[in-house]
Amino acid sequence: MNILLYNTLSKSKESFTPIENGKVGIYTCGPTVYNFAHVGNLRTYVFEDMLKRVFMYNGFKVRHVMNVTDVGHLTSDADDGEDKIAVGARREGRSVWDIARFYEKAFFEDADKLNIIGPDIKCRATEHIKDMINLIERIEKNGFTYISGGNLYFDIEKFKDYGKLSGLSVSDLKAGARVEVDTNKRNPRDFVLWFTRSKHGNQDMQWESPWGKGFPGWHIECSAMSIKYLGDRIDVHCGGIDHINVHHTNEIAQSEAATGKKWVNFWLHGEFLIMDKEKMSKSAGEFTTLKTLEDRGYEPLDFRYLCLGAHYRTQLAFSYGALESAGKGLKNLTRRIAELKNLPVSATYEQRKNIYREKFISFINDDLNIPKALALLWDLLRDEDMSSADRLELACEFDSVLGLGLKNSAVKEIAVPEDVTVLIKRRTEARAAKNWDEADRLRDKIREKGFKIEDTPAGQKVVEL
Ligand code: AMP
Ligand code: ZN
Numbered sequence: 001m002n003i004l005l006y007n008t009l010s011k012s013k014e015s016f017t018p019i020e021n022g023k024v025g026i027y028t029c030g031p032t033v034y035n036f037a038h039v040g041n042l043r044t045y046v047f048e049d050m051l052k053r054v055f056m057y058n059g060f061k062v063r064h065v066m067n068v069t070d071v072g073h074l075t076s077d078a079d080d081g082e083d084k085i086a087v088g089a090r091r092e093g094r095s096v097w098d099i100a101r102f103y104e105k106a107f108f109e110d111a112d113k114l115n116i117i118g119p120d121i122k123c124r125a126t127e128h129i130k131d132m133i134n135l136i137e138r139i140e141k142n143g144f145t146y147i148s149g150g151n152l153y154f155d156i157e158k159f160k161d162y163g164k165l166s167g168l169s170v171s172d173l174k175a176g177a178r179v180e181v182d183t184n185k186r187n188p189r190d191f192v193l194w195f196t197r198s199k200h201g202n203q204d205m206q207w208e209s210p211w212g213k214g215f216p217g218w219h220i221e222c223s224a225m226s227i228k229y230l231g232d233r234i235d236v237h238c239g240g241i242d243h244i245n246v247h248h249t250n251e252i253a254q255s256e257a258a259t260g261k262k263w264v265n266f267w268l269h270g271e272f273l274i275m276d277k278e279k280m281s282k283s284a285g286e287f288t289t290l291k292t293l294e295d296r297g298y299e300p301l302d303f304r305y306l307c308l309g310a311h312y313r314t315q316l317a318f319s320y321g322a323l324e325s326a327g328k329g330l331k332n333l334t335r336r337i338a339e340l341k342n343l344p345v346s347a348t349y350e351q352r353k354n355i356y357r358e359k360f361i362s363f364i365n366d367d368l369n370i371p372k373a374l375a376l377l378w379d380l381l382r383d384e385d386m387s388s389a390d391r392l393e394l395a396c397e398f399d400s401v402l403g404l405g406l407k408n409s410a411v412k413e414i415a416v417p418e419d420v421t422v423l424i425k426r427r428t429e430a431r432a433a434k435n436w437d438e439a440d441r442l443r444d445k446i447r448e449k450g451f452k453i454e455d456t457p458a459g460q461k462v463v464e465l
Helices: 039-057 084-092 096-113 129-141 170-176 220-230 241-259 290-295 300-308 320-342 350-364 370-382 388-402 418-432 436-448
Strands: 004-007 012-015 023-028 061-068 121-124 145-148 151-154 191-196 214-216 234-240 264-270 273-275 316-318 451-456 459-464
Touching: 004 264, 023 039, 023 220, 039 061, 039 096, 039 234, 039 264, 039 273, 039 290, 039 300, 039 316, 039 350, 039 388, 061 096, 061 220, 084 096, 096 121, 096 300, 121 220, 129 145, 129 151, 129 191, 129 214, 129 220, 129 241, 151 241, 191 241, 220 234, 220 241, 234 241, 241 264, 290 300, 300 316, 300 320, 300 370, 316 320, 320 370, 320 388, 350 370, 350 388, 370 388, 418 436, 418 451, 436 451
Parallel strands: 023 061, 023 234, 061 121, 234 264, 273 316
Antiparallel strands: 004 012, 145 151, 151 191, 191 214, 451 459
């Protein structure tokens, strides 16, 4: 089956071919564990989960590696500021190790609630220092580094293709760089491979290295761990679009400087979730987490459903109104599935099922057109020419990609308030008396209160709007 994916490297949709037949290696940049993930971060992880599920639906055996950044990511993505974990530790009066483990656990709990399939390999930066040192030694041996002010830097002048992911030339990148406070750098875009005390004082997380006692730069962990677990060449690497210009650009430079080979075949990047026209970010202070949504009465999967409605390469404007609609959409969907389970089984039509299947695959394999796949699911559920059993079976099959937990859908008993019960009773009486105007008026009043009466073969049914 042909899968088209938009590759940031070529800026075009390309047909996916794996390095090894039938297998896909995916590396996704994981969380920096100094605070809760915000809904913007989680959108990116939902997108990556969809990508993984699309590969699985297409029959690929997926090996997914995700790192946990528990050291080295400074408060700016360049090499400026202090380690984010150290900042978190000070904020909460706890040790760096406590902070890192606490927020890592919180992250994976959020991911679970969103039906995000966990990575096959979850690897912490602090547990791979030796691998990072080994890789840095290879880069150094190949002549891409220099030492200045006690730190070891990557010299981007030595790496010809430095701008290939961002599409910017080295001189554009230089011109676009912020005023750099690190005067040790020969070039503002050079980046640190290994920090020593000389720059950041006596922080808690430090290791011995050939360049002195210190800690790794942020980017090297992803190169080292992906090479360790997926080999010198990998099929897919993803993250949010903010990683294109610095983090991923630097990851490519390091990995290819070490191995001398092209490293990643497909780079996929998810667009931002924005709120009030601004990119959601942790540094902006106030940010919305999954818990914020739960505290407001939403289910985590309402948020997943919201994410599925927007293509991953378009911005998702988050609002509680949009989340409310998504929640209703998901509730209707699960109700529809639960109803199908209760209908009698009739003949199945393989041919008709296959038409739906083909359409579904054509959408998901077209650079993850999940919004269209979701609309198709709704068409299927409304298709009265399909037997209930077929609709149910296909819906659950499609959900192996959508991840909305539809298999377990059950009609929840809804709590109908007393005043609505009275209105329903009066409407039934009005209908019995053939007083249609009054029955319609009461139906509208019931709607105003957020409920709807459906007349089914089994009698009247009250449904929440
Ligand atoms: P971090 O934990 O900061 O390293 O970020 C984790 C992931 O979330 C990365 O892939 C980022 O690119 C992504 N990300 C950060 N902010 C947003 C946002 N507002 N919308 C979508 N993804 C984001
Ligand atoms: Zn990374």
